[in-house]
Amino acid sequence: MKHERGKTENQSSLEFLSRENSFSDHILNNSRSMISVINRDYIYVKVNTTFCKAHRGVADAIIGKSLADVWGKETFTRNIKHNIDRCFSGATVKYEASFNTPQAGKRFFEVIFRPFPSNTGKITYLLAETFDITDLKLTEKIAIEKEEEFKKFETNLPIGFLRCEPDGKIMHVNKAFKLIMDFRNEKSLFSKNLRDYYAEKGIFDMHVEQLSDGKPKSFGRVPLITCSGKEIVCRISGFMTINEEGNPSYIDFAFEDSSRELMLENRLLEAQKLETIGALAGGIAHDFNNILATISGYSELLIEDLPHRSPSSEKVAKIQVAVNKARSLTNQILTFSRQVEQEKVPVSVYEVLKETIGFVKSVAPPSITIRSNYKDKQKYVFADPTQLFRVFLNLITNAIQALEDKKGIITVTLAIEDDKKVRGDINKVIVADEYVVVTFRDTGKGMDQSLIRRIFEPFFTTREIGKGSGLGLSVVHGIVSEMDGAILVSSEKGKGSIFYIYLPVYSEKAGQPEFNGKKRKLLFITGNRHESRILSLALESAGFEMTQSSEIKHFNKILAEPGTRPDLVIYMSDAEQIRIDDMVSSFQKYSITPPCIIISESNQDITEENLVSSGITSQHLVKPVSLKEIETAIQLSIKR
Amino acid sequence: MPGILIVEDNRELREMLKESLTRKRFTVQEADNGKDAIIHFKPGVTDLVVTDIIMPEEDGLKVIMTLREIKPSIKVIAISGGGKAGPASYLNMAKALGADAIYYKPFSVNEMIGKIEELLKIEQS
Numbered sequence: 001m002k003h004e005r006g007k008t009e010n011q012s013s014l015e016f017l018s019r020e021n022s023f024s025d026h027i028l029n030n031s032r033s034m035i036s037v038i039n040r041d042y043i044y045v046k047v048n049t050t051f052c053k054a055h056r057g058v059a060d061a062i063i064g065k066s067l068a069d070v071w072g073k074e075t076f077t078r079n080i081k082h083n084i085d086r087c088f089s090g091a092t093v094k095y096e097a098s099f100n101t102p103q104a105g106k107r108f109f110e111v112i113f114r115p116f117p118s119n120t121g122k123i124t125y126l127l128a129e130t131f132d133i134t135d136l137k138l139t140e141k142i143a144i145e146k147e148e149e150f151k152k153f154e155t156n157l158p159i160g161f162l163r164c165e166p167d168g169k170i171m172h173v174n175k176a177f178k179l180i181m182d183f184r185n186e187k188s189l190f191s192k193n194l195r196d197y198y199a200e201k202g203i204f205d206m207h208v209e210q211l212s213d214g215k216p217k218s219f220g221r222v223p224l225i226t227c228s229g230k231e232i233v234c235r236i237s238g239f240m241t242i243n244e245e246g247n248p249s250y251i252d253f254a255f256e257d258s259s260r261e262l263m264l265e266n267r268l269l270e271a272q273k274l275e276t277i278g279a280l281a282g283g284i285a286h287d288f289n290n291i292l293a294t295i296s297g298y299s300e301l302l303i304e305d306l307p308h309r310s311p312s313s314e315k316v317a318k319i320q321v322a323v324n325k326a327r328s329l330t331n332q333i334l335t336f337s338r339q340v341e342q343e344k345v346p347v348s349v350y351e352v353l354k355e356t357i358g359f360v361k362s363v364a365p366p367s368i369t370i371r372s373n374y375k376d377k378q379k380y381v382f383a384d385p386t387q388l389f390r391v392f393l394n395l396i397t398n399a400i401q402a403l404e405d406k407k408g409i410i411t412v413t414l415a416i417e418d419d420k421k422v423r424g425d426i427n428k429v430i431v432a433d434e435y436v437v438v439t440f441r442d443t444g445k446g447m448d449q450s451l452i453r454r455i456f457e458p459f460f461t462t463r464e465i466g467k468g469s470g471l472g473l474s475v476v477h478g479i480v481s482e483m484d485g486a487i488l489v490s491s492e493k494g495k496g497s498i499f500y501i502y503l504p505v506y507s508e509k510a511g512q513p514e515f516n517g518k519k520r521k522l523l524f525i526t527g528n529r530h531e532s533r534i535l536s537l538a539l540e541s542a543g544f545e546m547t548q549s550s551e552i553k554h555f556n557k558i559l560a561e562p563g564t565r566p567d568l569v570i571y572m573s574d575a576e577q578i579r580i581d582d583m584v585s586s587f588q589k590y591s592i593t594p595p596c597i598i599i600s601e602s603n604q605d606i607t608e609e610n611l612v613s614s615g616i617t618s619q620h621l622v623k624p625v626s627l628k629e630i631e632t633a634i635q636l637s638i639k640r
Numbered sequence: 641m642p643g644i645l646i647v648e649d650n651r652e653l654r655e656m657l658k659e660s661l662t663r664k665r666f667t668v669q670e671a672d673n674g675k676d677a678i679i680h681f682k683p684g685v686t687d688l689v690v691t692d693i694i695m696p697e698e699d700g701l702k703v704i705m706t707l708r709e710i711k712p713s714i715k716v717i718a719i720s721g722g723g724k725a726g727p728a729s730y731l732n733m734a735k736a737l738g739a740d741a742i743y744y745k746p747f748s749v750n751e752m753i754g755k756i757e758e759l760l761k762i763e764q765s
Contacts, residue, residue, distance in 0.1 A: 285721075286721045287721075288721075289745040290652075290721055291650075291652070291653075292745065292746035293653050293745040293746035293747060294650070294652040296747070296748065296749070297656040297660060297746075297749040300660070300748065300750050301660055323746060636751070
């Protein structure tokens with residue numbers, strides 16, 4: 001049976017072959033390639049079925065036609081002819097080209113021309129095989145595009161990607177990783193183990209251990225050290241690829257730099273902390289003010305009770321001085337907790353800063369260089385100038401104290417930044433189109449992070465006990481916040497610190513208010529013309545005519561001339577050349593009794609006995625005084 | 641002599657004010673919270689009220705509003721040492737409600753008496 005069947009099959013094959021012209025014709029016509037034979041005149045002499053199908057024709061219609069007719073004259077001369085010529089000179093030519101076919105439009109082809117020598121060896125024909133590779137091309141193109149897309153994703157995203165061996169040896173990293181890690185050159189990159197970038201080495205091994213189950217993991221924020229030694233915090237996630245044998249082959253990690261996010265979070269926490277402390281301190285200050293009001297009231301009653309010039313009067317006066325000091329302290333606490341009313345006027349930051357620096361330069365030791373760089377002199381902010389003076393004075397004083405052996409450089413700059421830049425710097429609501437940015441840079445001992453975190457807390461001080469109230473920077477913070485501004489610090493241990501003050505620019509034109517009638521004449525007696533100049537600026541804009549004097553001859557000259565005699569005198573206790581007694585005797589000489597406002601340092605006892613006995617009404621303010629306090633005092637004095 | 645009502649929850653401060661004003665021969669009444677001040681208010685006796693702002697029961701702002709309603713001619717002095725929002729904002733509110741004078745604690749009691757005399761148009765002897 002087997003044999004019979006075999007025989008039958010052989011017979012039918014033969015019959016099949018005889019039905020075709022030849023076996024090779026069968027292959028030729030069933031090939032997926034377009035196959036043709038071309039002669040030296042570029043004319044088709046034979047074409048297969050595939051060729052005919054692609055040209056929607058029958059063989060007889062194509063045979064005898066030239067290639068120029070079939071493919072178009074231009075395509076022929078540009079793409080085909082020279083390849084055919086090369087083939088007739090004996091070479092097998094292979095190339096890729098796109099052609100328009102009548103059946104399917106534009107398609108990609110791989111074309112092969114093979115010389116088809118005759119028996120004599122002369123090449124009279126060539127065999128052309130054209131294979132449609134459009135689908136292949138398309139797949140390839142998609143693959144390339146996909147890869148490029150992925151690459152883009154990998155290079156453009158600000159997420160660092162890294163592949164490493166299970167022991168941490170780095171295999172591949174993307175651009176973002178290099179940026180995050182501050183890479184300068186490729187060599188250093190691959191010479192290091194990933195473990196070396198972890199601030200705590202053990203953490204890396206712990207991560208690898210956790211990844212060994214082959215599941216993706218997120219590790220949260222991890223402290224890392226960059227190539228330049230900077231400490232950063234990255235959100236890390238990873239995935240370990242495990243091979244068929246169940247062994248780890250490599251690990252992929254993603255690194256997201258969250259240092260800025262962390263910084264903003266910390267700042268918010270700081271702000272909340274200061275807010276809480278402020279509320280607490282404000283509450284204490286409030287209760288304290290009640291107690292002070294009682295003490296102050298009873299001491300006033302006591303003075304009335306005592307006989308005139310009683311030896312006890314002096315003691316009661318001391319109680320009142322103490323009350324004033326305490327009041328100044330509660331006032332500072334309230335300033336920090338932003339509960340003190342501030343009288344704000346448009347102020348030139350440049351003017352206040354210039355006067356502050358002028359003052360500091362006059363008292364600072366010569367071994368300290370104070371440089372200033374004003375990039376703007378025009379802009380105004382809305383502030384109490386005396387408070388602004390305190391802010392600047394405080395920061396420069398702190399800078400001086402940070403210098404070791406009283407040697408170094410303090411650089412103060414004033415610049416204008418637009419809101420977009422400021423938005424990036426501060427974590428606060430932006431209230432103006434422009435900000436005045438004042439920076440104080442010192443070459444002092446610097447601070448570490450733990451210290452920076454606490455410097456704005458009230459009563460926090462690095463100085464010896466008794467050498468500072470620890471309120472300075474907390475008050476600075478309160479004043480700046482009250483102005484809708486911000487204060488930032490950056491510092492490096494051993495290199496120095498920089499304080500940045502951001503103040504919103506006051507946009508309305510700061511014009512002089514108009515006053516009808518005569519201006520009140522105010523005389524400043526002062527030893528520090530810088531500080532009183534700031535007050536003068538503010539009071540001038542409030543409508544007073546200001547004169548300053550720090551020297552007795554000049555003072556007497558002013559009093560001698562009825563036209564220049566003051567309506568009110570503000571006496572600053574630092575006026576070394578004009579003491580209160582001098583002032584009183586000058587008044588007596590010209591028989592005038594202008595009301596006086598005495599402003600003294602909080603740690604200073606001054607005797608006003610002569611002033612009181614001469615019948616001059618006086619008010620006593622203790623530094624730091626605000627513009628509001630002075631204005632209130634002036635109004636009270638004038639009313640009387 | 642004119643009558644003055646002192647509304648202040650801090651006892652020591654209230655007593656101090658009472659003594660100071662009594663010395664100047666004012667008729668003084670006291671209340672230690674806003675509610676009592678309103679309940680026991682005697683329009684025929686009181687010409688001027690000195691009131692703290694932050695107090696239990698009713699606050700000083702309520703006192704000012706109510707007493708002004710009962711007796712529009714009453715003079716008002718508000719005093720404050722601040723609270724959650726700071727003395728300035730409370731005292732500014734008091735001013736807006738028609739307080740004739742405001743004082744930040746601690747203040748000079750003689751200065752305040754001067755003001756009271758001015759408000760009640762009393763010639764200083």
